[in-house]
Amino acid sequence: MFGYVKAFKPELRVWELETYKAVYCSLCRSLGKTYGVLSRFTLSYDFVFLALLAHSLEDGRDDFKDRRCPFNPLKKCKQCESNTKGLQLSSASAMIMLYYKALDNINDSKGIKKLGYRLLLPFFAINRKKAERLYPEINEIVKEYIEAQTRFEDSGCSNIDEICEPTSSALGKIFEMCSNDTDQKRVLNNLGYCMGKWIYLIDAANDIEKDIKKDNYNVLRYTLPEGEDANEYAKATLTPILNTCISNATLSFELLNIKKYKGILENILYLGLKNSQNAVLKKEKK
Amino acid sequence: MSDPYSILGVSKNATDEEVKKAYRDLARKYHPDAYADNPLSDLAAEKMQEINAAYDKIMDERKRGANSGANSNWNPQSDSSSQYADVRNFIINGRYEEAQELLDGVPLNRRDAEWYFLNGSVLYKRGWFDNAYASLATACRMNPNNAEYRQAFQRVQNQRNGGFNNYGGYRQSSYGSGGCNACDVCQALWCANCCCECMGGDLINCC
Numbered sequence: 001m002f003g004y005v006k007a008f009k010p011e012l013r014v015w016e017l018e019t020y021k022a023v024y025c026s027l028c029r030s031l032g033k034t035y036g037v038l039s040r041f042t043l044s045y046d047f048v049f050l051a052l053l054a055h056s057l058e059d060g061r062d063d064f065k066d067r068r069c070p071f072n073p074l075k076k077c078k079q080c081e082s083n084t085k086g087l088q089l090s091s092a093s094a095m096i097m098l099y100y101k102a103l104d105n106i107n108d109s110k111g112i113k114k115l116g117y118r119l120l121l122p123f124f125a126i127n128r129k130k131a132e133r134l135y136p137e138i139n140e141i142v143k144e145y146i147e148a149q150t151r152f153e154d155s156g157c158s159n160i161d162e163i164c165e166p167t168s169s170a171l172g173k174i175f176e177m178c179s180n181d182t183d184q185k186r187v188l189n190n191l192g193y194c195m196g197k198w199i200y201l202i203d204a205a206n207d208i209e210k211d212i213k214k215d216n217y218n219v220l221r222y223t224l225p226e227g228e229d230a231n232e233y234a235k236a237t238l239t240p241i242l243n244t245c246i247s248n249a250t251l252s253f254e255l256l257n258i259k260k261y262k263g264i265l266e267n268i269l270y271l272g273l274k275n276s277q278n279a280v281l282k283k284e285k286k
Numbered sequence: 287m288s289d290p291y292s293i294l295g296v297s298k299n300a301t302d303e304e305v306k307k308a309y310r311d312l313a314r315k316y317h318p319d320a321y322a323d324n325p326l327s328d329l330a331a332e333k334m335q336e337i338n339a340a341y342d343k344i345m346d347e348r349k350r351g352a353n354s355g356a357n358s359n360w361n362p363q364s365d366s367s368s369q370y371a372d373v374r375n376f377i378i379n380g381r382y383e384e385a386q387e388l389l390d391g392v393p394l395n396r397r398d399a400e401w402y403f404l405n406g407s408v409l410y411k412r413g414w415f416d417n418a419y420a421s422l423a424t425a426c427r428m429n430p431n432n433a434e435y436r437q438a439f440q441r442v443q444n445q446r447n448g449g450f451n452n453y454g455g456y457r458q459s460s461y462g463s464g465g466c467n468a469c470d471v472c473q474a475l476w477c478a479n480c481c482c483e484c485m486g487g488d489l490i491n492c493c
Contacts (some may be wrong), residue, residue: 124449
């Protein structure tokens with residue numbers, strides 16, 4: 001589910017790349033401050049996108065200061081001095097989503113992996129509680145989303161749009177929290193909806209072979225013709241919908257009142273998503 | 287209104303040509319056609335009005351009697367002769383759930399091309415792209431001569447083929463696939479060899 005929403009670095013300006021990394025480091029710092037040092041290891045660039053989105057709608061400059069990486073003392077990194085609303089929103093979302101994802105993984109996996117997730121669960125649970133106190137709405141949104149997702153999967157849902165609905169609407173509601181303006185909330189909701197759909201489907205395409213082997217749920221399994229290569233089928237079926245998701249996401253994005261970091265966000269939406277999509281769909285036949 | 291120049295994204299000293307180009311680029315980006323099937327089309331229309339007003343103001347200030355900007359406001363078809371007038375009105379007013387309910391109430395054997403078109407439009411606005419595509423395709427199949435259905439279907443096709451809007455002018459890569467090829471390597475080596483020889487050494491003996 002994570003790791004698909006990234007910038008396409010070769011096309012970032014140098015200062016944009018530095019800012020992108022600085023927000024990553026700032027998020028790492030925010031996580032550490034609120035949720036303890038171990039939570040920093042769960043960081044991914046997807047949440048950097050959410051933090052950037054929240055910051056981009058606010059006036060004023062972010063104050064990045066030079067510091068040293070706590071894990072690599074030889075590396076200097078820039079971190080945001082203040083624990084901004086965007087950073088808090090993003091880190092709380094990360095902690096809540098990770099907890100419910102871990103729960104989900106326990107149900108889906110077997111053996112050593114299941115044991116591993118069980119051991120990590122208490123750690124995720126403590127952080128989820130902390131995050132819930134700060135953002136109870138996010139906890140409700142994600143809890144409802146996981147329950148709906150499980151319900152659809154258990155009932156063997158074979159309709160692509162239907163199975164994406166929980167992820168899409170959850171992400172839409174979380175993105176809405178980046179602004180207080182009613183119109184901007186509508187735009188953010190649509191952006192989150194389209195990106196949620198894209199993320200769910202790209203994950204389905206990435207996991208199709210693994211899901212067949214382990215007999216896990218995957219919406220593509222219901223329509224995959226006998227004898228056809230799963231990756232080829234995933235590519236043919238999902239490419240048009242994924243393209244539509246990106247297209248609509250960018251249309252929504254253009255209606256946002258972005259005050260800063262527009263270049264980085266444009267890079268992620270116009271180039272980064274397509275790049276991840278190509279990487280996943282062009283997998284070699286194993 | 288706030289500063290018309292900042293709405294168009296040009297400086298006060300921009301030439302008329304620059305202002306016109308900026309206006310054209312923005313008009314393409316926020317044109318109603320680009321947002322035709324999008325649930326945020328009303329916000330895009332507001333943005334379009336803002337841009338038109340800014341352009342008009344600048345041109346009026348600069349020379350009296352200038353043409354006002356192109357103003358093709360898309361009016362979603364409100365066809366009162368259609369049996370689905372209610373559905374169309376719901377869609378125009380953004381009440382997609384009510385529109386869907388009305389559509390779902392039509393029995394299977396009475397669903398004509400217009401039903402499939404409206405069903406596809408509502409599904410699209412709700413984000414159910416896959417089902418919407420299938421519905422719009424059916425509408426075009428049942429009534430290949432209808433321009434409204436065909437245009438909507440073509441817009442959707444365009445998005446599915448990855449032709450998403452670059453009207454923002456998001457910069458394309460100005461070089462090809464990047465990286466260097468054999469010519470670049472050879473060139474670099476030859477230059478290095480020349481420099482080396484100038485200094486009295488010899489990087490590549492045979493050159």
